[in-house]
Amino acid sequence: MEAVFSNLMLGFANALTLTNIVWVVIGSFLGTLVGMLPGVGPATGIAILIPVSYGMDPTTAMITMCAIYYGAMFGGSIASIMINTPGDASSIVTCFDGYKMAQQGRAGAALATSAIASFIGGMIACVMVVILAGPAASLALKFGPAEMFALILFAMTAAITLAEGKLLRGCVSLFIGLLVASIGIDGQSGVIRFTMGIDAMQDGVDFLVAIIGAYAISEVFNSFADMNVVYNINTKAIGKVMITKEDWKKIWLPIVRSTPIAFFLGCLPGIGGSMTSLIAYTTERQLSKNPENFGKGDIVGVAAPEAANNASATASIIPMLAIGIPSSGTTAVMLGALMMLGVQPGPMLFEMHPEIAWGVIASMFIGNIVLVFMNMPMVPYIAKLLALPQKLLIPIIICLAFMGTYMMNYSAFDFFFLIIFGLVGYSMQKLDIPIPPLVLALILGDTLEKTFRQAMVAKSGSLTVFLDKPIALFFIGLAVISLLYSLWQSKKASAGAAEV
Amino acid sequence: MVALTKNRVTGLVSLVLGVIYFFATRNLPESAVADPIGPRAFPYIIAAGMVIVGLILALKREPLTEKNKAVIFDLATEKELIIDIAYTCVAGIIFGLILEPVGYLISTFLFMTAMLFITYGRRIVFNISIGLLFAVITYVLFFVLLEVSLPRGILTF
Numbered sequence: 001m002e003a004v005f006s007n008l009m010l011g012f013a014n015a016l017t018l019t020n021i022v023w024v025v026i027g028s029f030l031g032t033l034v035g036m037l038p039g040v041g042p043a044t045g046i047a048i049l050i051p052v053s054y055g056m057d058p059t060t061a062m063i064t065m066c067a068i069y070y071g072a073m074f075g076g077s078i079a080s081i082m083i084n085t086p087g088d089a090s091s092i093v094t095c096f097d098g099y100k101m102a103q104q105g106r107a108g109a110a111l112a113t114s115a116i117a118s119f120i121g122g123m124i125a126c127v128m129v130v131i132l133a134g135p136a137a138s139l140a141l142k143f144g145p146a147e148m149f150a151l152i153l154f155a156m157t158a159a160i161t162l163a164e165g166k167l168l169r170g171c172v173s174l175f176i177g178l179l180v181a182s183i184g185i186d187g188q189s190g191v192i193r194f195t196m197g198i199d200a201m202q203d204g205v206d207f208l209v210a211i212i213g214a215y216a217i218s219e220v221f222n223s224f225a226d227m228n229v230v231y232n233i234n235t236k237a238i239g240k241v242m243i244t245k246e247d248w249k250k251i252w253l254p255i256v257r258s259t260p261i262a263f264f265l266g267c268l269p270g271i272g273g274s275m276t277s278l279i280a281y282t283t284e285r286q287l288s289k290n291p292e293n294f295g296k297g298d299i300v301g302v303a304a305p306e307a308a309n310n311a312s313a314t315a316s317i318i319p320m321l322a323i324g325i326p327s328s329g330t331t332a333v334m335l336g337a338l339m340m341l342g343v344q345p346g347p348m349l350f351e352m353h354p355e356i357a358w359g360v361i362a363s364m365f366i367g368n369i370v371l372v373f374m375n376m377p378m379v380p381y382i383a384k385l386l387a388l389p390q391k392l393l394i395p396i397i398i399c400l401a402f403m404g405t406y407m408m409n410y411s412a413f414d415f416f417f418l419i420i421f422g423l424v425g426y427s428m429q430k431l432d433i434p435i436p437p438l439v440l441a442l443i444l445g446d447t448l449e450k451t452f453r454q455a456m457v458a459k460s461g462s463l464t465v466f467l468d469k470p471i472a473l474f475f476i477g478l479a480v481i482s483l484l485y486s487l488w489q490s491k492k493a494s495a496g497a498a499e500v
Numbered sequence: 501m502v503a504l505t506k507n508r509v510t511g512l513v514s515l516v517l518g519v520i521y522f523f524a525t526r527n528l529p530e531s532a533v534a535d536p537i538g539p540r541a542f543p544y545i546i547a548a549g550m551v552i553v554g555l556i557l558a559l560k561r562e563p564l565t566e567k568n569k570a571v572i573f574d575l576a577t578e579k580e581l582i583i584d585i586a587y588t589c590v591a592g593i594i595f596g597l598i599l600e601p602v603g604y605l606i607s608t609f610l611f612m613t614a615m616l617f618i619t620y621g622r623r624i625v626f627n628i629s630i631g632l633l634f635a636v637i638t639y640v641l642f643f644v645l646l647e648v649s650l651p652r653g654i655l656t657f
Contacts, residue, residue: 055646169507171553172514178546179521189531191539194524224584227619392630395615398588399608399634402595407648415596419589426585430572431506449542456537 008130011358015366020063023056024363027064028371031071036079036386037393041088042072042313043329043439044215048397050208050337051404058343059356063363065334066317070122070367073313074375075382077114077306081107082238082383083231089274090309093281097294097301104297108239109247111379113302116243117255119372121307124259125266125314126364132267133350133361137322140347145454146466150475152448155325157479158268159437161486169433176424177441178448180205187446188453200413207442208336209405209414213421214428214435215329216401220394221426227390235380242376243299251303254284258308266312267319268327280308314364321345321357325444329436332443340408503564510570511557518550587618603653604643609635 014020030052034045046068053061076091081098094114101110143151160170183194184204195201243251258280265276284304285294294301316327324346326332338345343356350357375382405418428435441448455472459465466472502508525543562568573582595611613631620627642648 051642051648052646054642054648168553168557169510171549172510172557175514175546175550175553176517179517179543179550182543182546186531186539189533189535189539191529191531193528193539193543194521221585221588224581224588224619225578391619392616394619395612396634398592398615399612399638402592402611403608403638403642406599407642407650410649412596412599415592419592423585423589427572431510431570433510452542453535453537 004130004134007134007354007358008362010355011360011362014059014355014359015063015362020060020359020363021366021370023060023064024067024367024370025374027052027067028071028074028367028374031068031073032075032078032371032375032382033071033385034068035072035075035088036382037075037390037397040072040216040219040397041076041090041330042069043088043211043333044219044397045069045072045075046330046333046337047208047212047216048400048404050212050333050340051400051407053337053341054407056341058338058341058353059359061341062334062338062343062356062360063367065337066360066364067367067370069313069330069334070118070310070364070371073309074115074118074371077118077309078111078379078383079386081110081114081302082233082386085231090277090313092274093277093305094302094309096281097296097298100295100297101299101302102237105237105239106297106299107237108241108379109243109299110302111238111383112241112243112376113247113251113299114306115241115372115376115379117251117303117306118310119368120252120255121259121262122310122314122368123365124256125263125311126361126368128260128263129314129318129361129364133318133322133357136318137347137350137357140323141351143347143471144469145451145458146469146472147475149448149451149455150466150469150472150479151323152325152444152451154475154479154482155319155327155444156437156440156448157482159440160434161482166432166434167483167486167490169431170437173428173433173435174437174441177438178445180210181207181442181445182449187450200411204446205417205442206409206414207439208333208340208408209417210421210442211333211336211439212401212405213418214425214438215333216397217418217422218425218429218435220398220401221422222429223390223394227394230389231386233383233387235384238380238383241379247299250299254280254287254300254304255307257287258284258304259311262308262311263315266315266327276312277305277309280304310368317360317364321349321360322347324349324447326440329439332436332439336443503562504570505560505562505564505568506570507557507560507562507568508570511554511560513554514550515554515558518547518554521550522547584618588615591615591618599653600651601653603655604650605635605639605655606653608638 030049031045034040046065049068053064076086076088077094080086080091080094081102084095084099086092086095098110156174160174161167185192185202262276262280281304284300285291316331319325319327320331320335326335335345405414455465466476525540525547528540531538591611591614595607599607609631612634613627616627616630643650
């Protein structure tokens with residue numbers, strides 16, 4: 001415990017510099033702004049704001065990205081409450097009661113509840129991160145190639161089975177990602193693979209370019225359809241952004257109850273904020289004395305999902321930072337950005353650069369505090385930005401995406417990939433193919449293959465190598481069970497649909 | 501007629517990509533260094549996965565409904581959207597071609613202005629002003645404040 005405390009102090013010493021605090025404030029603000037845009041979630045927000053982190057040292061960059069993440073989530077909630085259009089999937093649930101509250105003239109209370117619940121959920125989750133991140137990294141340090149392969153395999157299966165309930169289409173998304181990840185010079189044999197003779201492809205397709213394309217550009221293509229929509233925001237109707245004593249009595253327990261479950265779900269790959277907030281919402285409805293009030297402007301219906309949402313977002317930092325495996329689209333983008341800055345997240349980060357790892361964890365506390373104190377009084381002004389025309393925002397987003405892409409490798413050739421992946425992402429959305437498995441595969445595909453080959457070499461190419469390692473066997477078992485369970489569920493669902 | 505459901509289209513894409521990937525893998529050269537597993541094993545697994553999943557999805561029998569109908573671009577109702585996307589792609593490629601020779605400031609100004617023309621139509625003065633403002637602000641932010649190296653092109657500053 002003492003070691004944890006001294007590590008955390010090291011983190012605070014590193015995070016509490018003037019530069020970092022300024023970037024936390026800027027990141028929170030930019031994140032809130034981007035998160036408010038309908039359809040643009042934290043993953044896209046971070047993707048288009050990556051250029052801001054160029055030239056920063058890794059700690060500051062990571063701190064800024066975390067601040068953007070939190071900000072974007074809060075921004076998403078503002079959009080849910082004010083215009084019934086969630087900024088991203090994780091704030092869909094907030095629409096149910098948040099928008100109803102706004103219609104009843106309680107927008108201020110709904111926004112305050114969102115900020116307070118996010119703050120408490122986030123802070124409790126931060127404490128849990130402090131306790132669990134170190135042990136997670138220590139455990140991951142013991143992993144050899146076979147265990148790592150099995151863990152990544154499990155992360156990937158979880159992404160396709162748990163994320164959206166579209167198992168087979170999720171598999172296709174995953175395979176496309178693995179296919180793209182295999183392009184370029186093979187690190188183990190030196191063989192040039194699938195470059196079609198194009199020299200620029202020898203280093204492979206930069207996964208961040210592909211991710212920015214699949215998230216940001218495809219979002220822009222999507223939003224072309226709604227670019228004439230103008231939201232009328234009456235900020236005077238928001239009223240005082242505060243809750244009453246009565247409100248507090250109603251919400252504190254649901255907030256505290258929702259957080260731990262959401263935290264543990266958030267650690268698992270594939271379970272995004274949308275699912276955790278929905279679980280928190282339905283649980284609270286079941287526990288409520290007046291479940292019929294849910295969906296009609298019940299303040300608990302805002303508090304529980306908002307706390308859960310932030311807790312799971314905070315939790316998702318653990319696997320990304322301590323093991324090097326992102327558990328959501330957003331942390332995948334963050335991981336990619338970190339790798340671009342020369343930092344390899346994973347257990348060694350805690351050994352080699354504790355100041356970065358713990359600096360990030362400490363900054364999450366600071367980010368939460370900054371957000372609640374900056375955003376609550378600022379909300380009426382921030383909400384005004386919702387009225388900014390989409391016609392202006394779309395070009396800005398697309399320009400930032402292109403600029404960010406160029407600055408990554410200083411290669412204008414990447415624009416070609418950016419557009420291709422924008423079109424791929426757009427088509428995937430139209431065909432209801434989940435994008436997170438693609439992103440996960442793009443980032444981890446290379447490591448998956450490398451660890452697979454390294455593990456196999458240890459036993460002269462025999463698959464039994466995985467049977468000899470209990471941890472590997474455990475994760476492979478989990479992967480198989482989650483696949484079978486998902487198959488059984490989809491069979492049941494289609495049988496049910498046929499009966500109807 | 502075969503119903504083009506989302507599942508079937510996804511399956512066909514997976515199947516075609518899987519087959520192409522399989523043959524591309526088969527044509528890969530042998531590893532020159534000692535490598536017992538080799539550079540082909542993993543791609544073969546992916547190709548097999550794509551073909552199997554592709555076949556399952558493509559052969560899935562389900563009635564065509566509004567919800568599962570595969571429509572990426574609806575030519576009848578989304579003509580403007582398709583044009584906007586096409587223009588954006590073309591503008592992006594031109595941006596890539598001129599960025600280094602012409603420099604960041606001019607090319608970004610042109611790209612942003614082009615994008616504004618796509619979204620706002622012919623509001624010439626507005627589009628040009630915003631395009632110019634955006635290019636200058638981002639140039640100052642990235643080049644001057646964040647010290648990110650950017651191509652200057654034909655301009656000397």
